Each structure stands twice: as structure tokens, then as C-alpha cells.
Amino acid sequence: MARVIAIANQKGGVGKTTTAVNLAASLAVAERRTLLIDGDPQGNATSGVGVERGSFERTTYDILLGEADIRSTRMREVQFRHLDVLPATPDLAGAEVELVDAPEREHRMRRAVNAVRDDYDFILIDCPPSLGLITLNMLAAADALLIPLQCEYYALEGLSQLLNTVHLIQHGVNPTLGIAGVLLTMYDARLNLSRQVATDAREYFGSQVFETVVPRNVRLAEAPSFGKPIVLYDVQSIGAQAYMAIADELIAREKDAAKGIDRPSAPDDGEAAVTLGTEAST
Numbered sequence: 001m002a003r004v005i006a007i008a009n010q011k012g013g014v015g016k017t018t019t020a021v022n023l024a025a026s027l028a029v030a031e032r033r034t035l036l037i038d039g040d041p042q043g044n045a046t047s048g049v050g051v052e053r054g055s056f057e058r059t060t061y062d063i064l065l066g067e068a069d070i071r072s073t074r075m076r077e078v079q080f081r082h083l084d085v086l087p088a089t090p091d092l093a094g095a096e097v098e099l100v101d102a103p104e105r106e107h108r109m110r111r112a113v114n115a116v117r118d119d120y121d122f123i124l125i126d127c128p129p130s131l132g133l134i135t136l137n138m139l140a141a142a143d144a145l146l147i148p149l150q151c152e153y154y155a156l157e158g159l160s161q162l163l164n165t166v167h168l169i170q171h172g173v174n175p176t177l178g179i180a181g182v183l184l185t186m187y188d189a190r191l192n193l194s195r196q197v198a199t200d201a202r203e204y205f206g207s208q209v210f211e212t213v214v215p216r217n218v219r220l221a222e223a224p225s226f227g228k229p230i231v232l233y234d235v236q237s238i239g240a241q242a243y244m245a246i247a248d249e250l251i252a253r254e255k256d257a258a259k260g261i262d263r264p265s266a267p268d269d270g271e272a273a274v275t276l277g278t279e280a281s282t
Contacts, residue, residue, distance in 0.1 A: 002120035006142035008127035015185035020126035021048040025229030026247035028083035038088035050227035109137040144180035
């Protein structure tokens with residue numbers, strides 16, 4: 001049965017879609033049956049794996065409105081034998097309005113995902129950088145949340161708000177939602193600021209922070225314009241090596257969880273502030 005992981009952060013530009021695309025591809029390379037759900041109306045995860053707009057008729061929008069199911073909508077073996085994709089287009093933004101008066105509006109994606117859990121080892125959901133009905137649906141469907149954290153000051157400032165959101169979801173639509181991990185992105189070892197943010201994140205989240213960090217890498221930034229995950233665009237790049245290592249870490253974490261080996265949780269106080277320990281400079 002699949003582990004359903006939502007990749008989300010209310011702050012934009014933190015490497016959320018980059019992580020969704022490249023982690024899904026890396027899991028597929030590791031021969032884990034993987035479904036990538038594009039839950040963002042921008043549709044960047046869809047184009048990032050090379051799915052051309054106009055090559056599909058049904059999307060995540062149809063799933064949320066109950067007009068299709070995932071098995072009839074997903075695109076099979078997209079660039080990798082073990083990678084399926086549920087595409088999205090800007091039409092998905094309309095679901096925010098159309099779901100307002102719908103019955104059980106927060107649980108539609110959960111029902112759809114539960115129907116295909118046995119088909120996969122991992123289901124990754126790329127969420128929008130906002131808290132609306134679309135994001136609520138995605139978080140309601142997930143077992144856990146993976147948080148990309150950009151190694152910059154403003155990203156740390158937004159963590160308290162994100163944790164408050166997690167607690168609201170846990171007390172409302174999905175009591176079992178956990179944290180799959182915190183992933184440090186856009187890390188530049190030359191900058192004191194990056195190092196300080198990484199230190200503060202590890203102090204706050206402990207072992208929930210992935211050991212592997214995603215470095216700033218030009219090849220990672222170039223890959224989406226070619227419609228390829230980084231492991232296809234430049235497998236020798238440090239970005240590709242990082243995401244393959246992260247996939248290995250995630251697989252190991254899931255094995256530990258299956259054996260009952262727990263990792264320390266983040267503080268329960270959703271209002272706890274995450275602050276920069278010292279003023280860093282380059």
C-alpha cells in the first residue's frame with residue numbers, strides 16, 4: 001500500500017515543485033511504483049516531467065469534481081517505467097469556487113487516492129503555495145507532509161505559520177497527518193546565512209530534517225525548460241545526485257517506520273517561533 005506524501009509550503013519559491021518532480025523521478029529510478037499528482041493550477045509538475053499540454057483530456061480538476069477517477073485519468077509510465085502522473089492545468093483553479101457548496105468538499109481527493117493506494121509504493125502530491133480548498137483536499141489525502149525549506153531568512157519566518165496550518169489540519173480534516181521530513185533546498189555552503197538556517201532547522205526539527213541538502217544548481221534550474229527531471233537531464237550533476245540520495249533516505253525512513261522506529265517530532269506548539277540564531281552575512 002502506498003505512502004501518500006504531500007509536498008507543501010505556504011511560501012512560494014522554495015523548491016516545492018522541483019522537489020515533487022525530481023523526488024518522484026528518483027523513486028521511479030529506484031524501482032518504486034510512484035504516482036505524481038499535480039495539485040497546483042500552474043501545472044508546473046506536469047510540464048516538468050515532460051507531459052505536453054493538450055496530450056491529455058482529464059486532469060486533477062476532474063478528480064476533485066467527481067467527474068473521473070485516477071485510474072482513468074493518470075498518464076502511465078511517463079519517461080520512467082515506474083512513474084505515473086496525474087496532470088493539472090490552470091482550469092484547476094476553478095475548483096476553489098466550484099467546491100464551495102459541494103458535499104464533503106475537503107475529502108474528495110482522499111477518496112480518489114484511497115482507490116489506487118494498492119497500485120503504488122509512493123504517491124507524491126505537489127500542492128499549491130496557498131491554503132484553500134485545493135490544498136485542504138491534498139493534505140486531507142496525505143499520510144504525511146514533506147516540507148521544502150529554502151535556506152534563507154524569510155523561509156524560517158514562515159515556518160511558524162506552516163506549523164499552525166498543520167495543527168489546524170490535524171484537528172480538522174486529517175487527524176493522522178504527520179511530517180515525513182523537512183528538506184533544506186537552495187543550500188549554498190559558501191554563505192553563512194545558508195549554514196545558519198540549516199543549523200537552526202536541525203536544532204528545531206531534529207532528525208526530521210533530511211541529511212541530504214539540495215544545493216543551488218544551475219542544471220536543476222535548466223531541467224524544467226527541457227521537460228525533464230534532473231536524473232534525465234544531467235544525471236552527473238550535484239542536483240541529480242542530491243535527489244537520488246534523498247529518495248534513498250525517504251525509502252529508508254519508510255522502512256524504519258514500518259519497523260516501528262520513531263523519529264523525534266517537531267515541537268507541538270504550532271505557534272513556536274523559528275528564529276535565526278545569529279545575524280549571518282556573506
